Amino acid sequence: MIIAPEKYIHLKLVTALRVARIVGFNVYPIAVPRTGATLPFLVYRRSNVIRERELGFGPLYCPLVGVQVSAFAMTYDAARELADEVRLCLDGSTGTLANATIQDMLLVSETDDFVDPLQTGSQLPPAYEVRSLYQCRWQESSD
């Protein structure tokens, strides 16, 4: 199994009671499956990775990874509530889960949106979305 900060985030979210109470295991990487997904749910994806180096031996093995977590729900309030529970779960979270060690995690931005299936061609009903960008520094494998 790949060791990655997204795995940490996934496990953290599905084991957080206040998040799981709302979405259960509906936490997906990148995209929602065509079947079986019902609102509300969470979708996460990496948005950028910054790897720093030193002159002598190259990589420092503690990249800064931006992970976008999108909370989708039928109403705006429900999407906001879900995103807020995610914030309480992830913002400032550190430690090791799924073999990934997170040194630092910060919520750096939030954006609201509306997904109109008439425009996007989605098979899902219209949904409100709150996108939260988390910036996390983690200890990457050096082997």
Place this chain on the structure above:
Amino acid sequence: MAGISSQGLTFVFGGTTMTVTSVSVNDSQQLVDGSHLGISPTGRREYVGGFGTDREVTVDLITTTVLSAGTSGALAITGPIAFSGNATIASTNVNAGLGEICRGSATFRVA
């Protein structure tokens, strides 16, 4: 001359290899104003060099260690820039910032 990457440069001070992200070697010399008294108002001054060169080495570090200013030791740079000598830490600092790796910098004065 083709460009040469900085990658592979190592920095050792007092027997400790430091994790550096930039190295700057700065040489300077005191110059004496040798202009004669009859120099015109728009004339160029003449300077005389040839004295000892003062060398300073400034590095940016990845570190959590607070170095001690005044500490002396052997300094060695190897790689695309190579140079060694005895040096003393003239100034140093360590910084911790939100969401950032702990970093520092130090200036060494070479004997």
